[in-house]
Every structure is written in C-alpha cells, then in structure tokens.
Amino acid sequence: MTRRSGVIVAGGRSVRMGEPEKTVVSVAGTPLIRRVADRLAAVTDELIVNCRDDQREAIAEALDGLDVETRFAVDDVPDRGPVAGIERGLEAVETEYAVVVAADMPFLDPDLITHLFERATGHDVAIPRPDEWFEPLHAVYRAEPAVEACDRALQHENPRIIEPISSLDRVVVARDELLEYGSLDSFDSVDTPEDVMWADGRLS
Ligand SMILES: Nc1nc2c(ncn2[C@@H]2O[C@H](COP(=O)(O)OP(=O)(O)OP(=O)(O)O)[C@@H](O)[C@H]2O)c(=O)[nH]1
Numbered sequence: 001m002t003r004r005s006g007v008i009v010a011g012g013r014s015v016r017m018g019e020p021e022k023t024v025v026s027v028a029g030t031p032l033i034r035r036v037a038d039r040l041a042a043v044t045d046e047l048i049v050n051c052r053d054d055q056r057e058a059i060a061e062a063l064d065g066l067d068v069e070t071r072f073a074v075d076d077v078p079d080r081g082p083v084a085g086i087e088r089g090l091e092a093v094e095t096e097y098a099v100v101v102a103a104d105m106p107f108l109d110p111d112l113i114t115h116l117f118e119r120a121t122g123h124d125v126a127i128p129r130p131d132e133w134f135e136p137l138h139a140v141y142r143a144e145p146a147v148e149a150c151d152r153a154l155q156h157e158n159p160r161i162i163e164p165i166s167s168l169d170r171v172v173v174a175r176d177e178l179l180e181y182g183s184l185d186s187f188d189s190v191d192t193p194e195d196v197m198w199a200d201g202r203l204s
C-alpha cells in the first residue's frame with residue numbers, strides 16, 4: 001500500500017490554556033499530543049511533529065515509545081502562524097500525501113482520516129467542511145504543491161489558514177459525507193482548561 005505520513009502542527013503558544021501548554025497537558029491521564037499521535041499512528045507510516053525548539057524535549061517525552069517512526073520539524077522562525085507550521089511539517093514529509101492535524105484534537109477519527117486519504121488521491125488536498133468552516137488542520141495534502149501554496153500564502157504577513165487551499169486542486173468533503181465515514185467529534189479541539197475538563201469526562 002502507498003505510504004502515508006502524519007504531520008502534527010504544534011508550534012502555537014497555547015495562550016488560552018496557560019501552563020502546562022496544551023500539547024502536553026494531561027487529558028484523562030495522557031498528554032494531549034500523545035492522544036493525537038496514537039490515533040494518527042493507527043493509519044500512517046511515519047509522523048512529523050512541527051513545533052518550536054523549546055517545546056521539543058517535553059513533546060519527545062510525551063511521545064516516548066510511540067509505535068511509529070517519528071521525526072521533528074522545528075520552526076526556523078517561531079510564531080509565524082499555523083500556515084508556516086503546515087509548510088515546515090510538509091517539507092519534512094517523504095511520502096506523496098500527508099494528513100496534517102492540530103496537536104489539540106484528542107478525538108481524531110482514524111476512519112475519517114483514511115477516507116480523506118482516499119478522497120485526496122489524484123488531487124492536491126481533501127479538505128473537510130463539517131459546518132460553515134473548512135478544517136485545514138484536519139486535511140490530507142499532497143506535500144509538494146501544498147508546500148508551494150503555503151510559501152505563496154506566506155508572502156503576505158499572517159495569511160489566513162485557509163489561504164493555501166485556495167490555489168490548490170481541492171476536494172471538499174462536506175458534512176453528510178463525513179458523517180457517513182466517521183464522527184464529527186474528530187474536529188473537536190481542546191483549547192482551554194474548561195475544554196480539558198470536558199474532554200477528561202468523555203475519555204475516562
Ligand atoms: N508552527 C506553528 N504552529 C502554530 C502557530 N500558531 C498556532 N499553531 C498551531 O496551530 C494549531 C491551532 O492553533 P490554536 O488552536 O490557536 O493553538 P495555539 O495558538 O497554541 O493556542 P492559543 O494561543 O490559545 O490560540 C495548534 O496545534 C497550534 O500548535 C505558530 O505560530 N507556529
């Protein structure tokens with residue numbers, strides 16, 4: 001089978017969460033990013049973690065013993081926003097396609113990700129649209145054109161996260177189709193201490 005990569009974009013400052021930062025905050029006894037990595041590991045052959053250099057040690061500890069080859073793609077310049085994180089992560093990918101997710105989605109649905117890989121085949125991106133909004137941090141990209149699209153978007157300061165998608169050959173996966181293949185819980189993110197309590201309750 002074609003090899004598939006997973007990219008976890010984790011270089012944000014976690015301002016709404018505070019300390020400890022959300023990537024490594026414990027959710028029902030497991031660091032949040034570990035929950036994300038475990039779910040990606042079920043459907044990918046390699047993982048790339050994009051973060052800042054100062055996050056690396058804590059994240060490596062959280063991912064210790066993971067059952068898939070894992071590499072870091074550290075931001076050259078921190079705080080350039082999620083588009084820069086997507087670009088940095090996809091640059092490190094060695095497969096044609098990769099799923100890119102945020103580090104804060106503990107309910108990621110492996111079946112949904114597998115479906116996005118299938119839908120992306122022959123195109124540049126399969127982008128879910130569970131409601132009004134697109135989900136660029138829960139999408140499957142063809143790495144090479146997506147890196148170029150991120151690069152173009154970053155020629156403007158603080159590009160919107162949807163910006164790179166607009167110039168790619170995209171497949172939009174709408175709500176009904178998502179529901180056919182998986183759970184919309186996959187898109188829920190944990191951003192605040194209140195979100196941790198809510199996720200704790202659902203996972204323990
Ligand atoms: N590499 C990189 N990733 C980022 C950056 N900003 C956000 N992200 C990541 O993008 C994803 C979605 O961003 P947010 O949910 O806003 O996370 P965050 O920015 O850490 O949290 P807040 O500070 O509370 O907004 C998260 O997984 C972040 O780690 C950035 O400047 N660089």
Ligand SMILES: [Mg+2]
Nearest residue numbers: 012013014015
């Ligand atoms: Mg943010």
